[in-house]
Amino acid sequence: MDLLESKTLKVNQKDGVVYYTFPAFDGLPFIRHGFSTRLGGVSRGDFQSMNLSFTRGDCPSHVSENFRRFCAAIGVDACNVVISAQQHNTRIYNAAESDRGRGVTRERVYTDIDGLITDRPDVVLCTQYADCVPLFFVDPVRRVVATSHAGWKGTAARIAAVTVDRMCADYGCRGGDILVGIAPSIGRCCFEVDTPVYEIFAKMDEFDESCFVAKPAGKYNIDLWE
Known part of the structure; x- marks a missing residue:
């Protein structure tokens, strides 16, 4: 697999796990982040190898191990991950410490969520993508982070602006302080x-x-x- 690197995306590898980061975020000591590739996991066949979806028919134990490996590579605990429940809308969920593990080790209590926000340092946000646009948001002043899933429907419905508005309204962020990264997509x-x-x-x-x-x-x- 050929991996492209650019001024806005950096290719990283640790313990066989290959992932992207944003150089613009690397200087922020309070966050760990990454965008997975298909390399470094244990899944087989059509799911080879770093499949992070429990809903496509892959062996659940393989997906769990993939989460463990990917999270270890980027320096976070897989038990703290909170996964969205995407339906191509603009609904945003504020993730709290009580949500840790939802979508990975226990059931989610929310549906139809295409974006996640938190200000808790021990909460790891996870949104998932096929070819839609992944958006990563960081406010280094208020130490608030967010991720949003932007397909054409979400883009037309301005999910990026909705996410920023929620960060400002719910966490006291200012739009001018927020950094945004666009990860690989179609x-x-x-x-x-x-x-x-x-x-x-x-x-x-x-x-x-x-x-x-x-x-x-x-x-x-x-x-x-x-």
Whole structure:
């Protein structure tokens, strides 16, 4: 597997686990973060090897071991992980210490959650992705962190802005203090949508025609990063 490194993303490897970090976050001593790859786990077959989903038919013990390995690599405890329950919306959940382990070692008490926020140093936020855009938020002043899952629906519904607004309203953050990282996801080269989706974006105040490439048969390629 070829892993690309850029000014905004750094490739890391520890104990066989390969993952990405944001150099802009590396200087913040109060957080540990990472975006997993498929390398370094124990899953087999179609799930090889670092599968972190319990809902796709993989052996649960393999997924649990993958979480243990990935969390150890980035320097956190897998028992403290809180996983979202994504449905392509803009609902955000404020994760507390009492939520540690939800989605990994015990059941979640929430549904339809595409973003997580916390100010607790022993809570590890986890959102999951296929090809949608992962958003990581850090306020180094208030020491608040968040993650959000932005597919085209979440992007059109402004989940990034919703997350920032919640950080400000619930934790006293200021928008100008918040750092945001965009992790690997599908690019404009490959993400095709149809005309109804294009028209949803075209009605937005922030609409930018340069983010779309028209194709035959009413199709468009869209740049979700922009």
